[in-house]
Amino acid sequence: MKQVIKGLEGLDGVKKAESGTYDAGVGTFVATVDEKRAVTFDQVKGSNKFTLDWAELTIAGDVEKGDAGLTLKARGSGAKYTLRNRAKKEGEKDPPDVVAQIETLLKDGRLMRVKGRLTKEEKTGEVLSLESAEAIKGKK
Numbered sequence: 001m002k003q004v005i006k007g008l009e010g011l012d013g014v015k016k017a018e019s020g021t022y023d024a025g026v027g028t029f030v031a032t033v034d035e036k037r038a039v040t041f042d043q044v045k046g047s048n049k050f051t052l053d054w055a056e057l058t059i060a061g062d063v064e065k066g067d068a069g070l071t072l073k074a075r076g077s078g079a080k081y082t083l084r085n086r087a088k089k090e091g092e093k094d095p096p097d098v099v100a101q102i103e104t105l106l107k108d109g110r111l112m113r114v115k116g117r118l119t120k121e122e123k124t125g126e127v128l129s130l131e132s133a134e135a136i137k138g139k140k
Contacts, residue, residue, distance in 0.1 A: 063102060063112070070099060072114075072128060079126070086116065086129040098130035110135045 061074040063083065070083040083102065088095050098114070105112045113136050116128040 063106060063114075065103065065106065068124075070102060081118070081126045081128045082124045083114070083116075083128050083130055086131060096130075096132065098133050101133045102130075105133065105135055108135075112136060 059072065059074050059081070060076075061072045064071045064073055068082070072081045072083055073079070074081070083099065085097060085099050086095050098116075102112065102114065112133055114128070114130060114133045116130040119127050119129060121127050
């Protein structure tokens with residue numbers, strides 16, 4: 001686990017890394033990133049020192065609607081992430097329409113928490129494939 005923590009701490013912009021749980025070869029780790037740095041898929045994926053299956057990120061920012069759809073613009077770094085509904089899972093009728101939920105929350109001026117997986121696409125760059133969106137206390 002120490003190697004993974006060292007690997008995470010060596011990533012650009014990471015201020016601190018610590019371990020969570022580790023069981024049967026699967027570990028959880030928390031990395032605190034300087035809010036003025038853009039978090040990129042390549043950065044999260046890390047180097048060849050370890051294998052990352054997925055990452056959960058907390059990015060404070062503002063959702064903007066433009067011609068290309070929804071974008072999350074991170075506060076501090078100004079990095080932009082394209083927001084889109086995730087792909088249909090095997091055996092699932094349809095994935096949830098999280099984009100529509102976000103658009104409704106935007107119209108109501110609500111603060112929200114969105115969850116998804118960060119990936120990188122050649123054409124669109126950093127993409128957050130959405131799993132869910134929920135209103136949180138307060139308004140913009």
